[in-house]
Amino acid sequence: DQQVKQNSPSLSVQEGRISILNCDYTNSMFDYFLWYKKYPAEGPTFLISISSIKDKNEDGRFTVFLNKSAKHLSLHIVPSQPGDSAVYFCAASSYDKVIFGPGTSLSVIP
Template sequence: DQQVKQNSPSLSVQEGRISILNCDYTNSMFDYFLWYKKYPAEGPTFLISISSIKDKNEDGRFTVFLNKSAKHLSLHIVPSQPGDSAVYFCAATSHGSSNTGKLIFGQGTTLQVKP
């Protein structure tokens, strides 16, 4: 059972436009969400995160929105740049009693930003 889902395997946008990547989750115990970016032949790198007590977090061109009632989060990149072309993974975790820091990842969305 996939607890974190990214239903769009790929997304193509024009340079300068907005990129919107979506992520849905099913486990209501998740209370922290992260986005990772991955270039080919490299490991994922942390991009931005959001706590469940917030509905928005912004860092430069990147903004993550969280809709807890819909169990949905999205990553907005404005403006998109060719260097943003990569695979984006959504991840979720629960800071509950287990306290292990385990992350549950979505399948990833490949973003292509065309010049």
């Protein structure tokens, strides 16, 4: 019963191009969404978040888009840099739970 899905286990992008990471959720009670980035042998670190009252949030090179009707969010990284190579976790939360997706491994090729 995967309530949060990241259907692309991996993604490769050329340096300077756009990276688009996708996340789908099933529970309409989720009202806050977060993206975390994880390097090998480290814990996840917070990247960006969005509330369900918004459809877009931007922070530098990172933008998260939320489509509530489709229960879909995406993370855009522009321009992609080699240091962005990591695993990206989507997380969906409500007042009583937080559920993480399985992650997407992004490789940015120089």
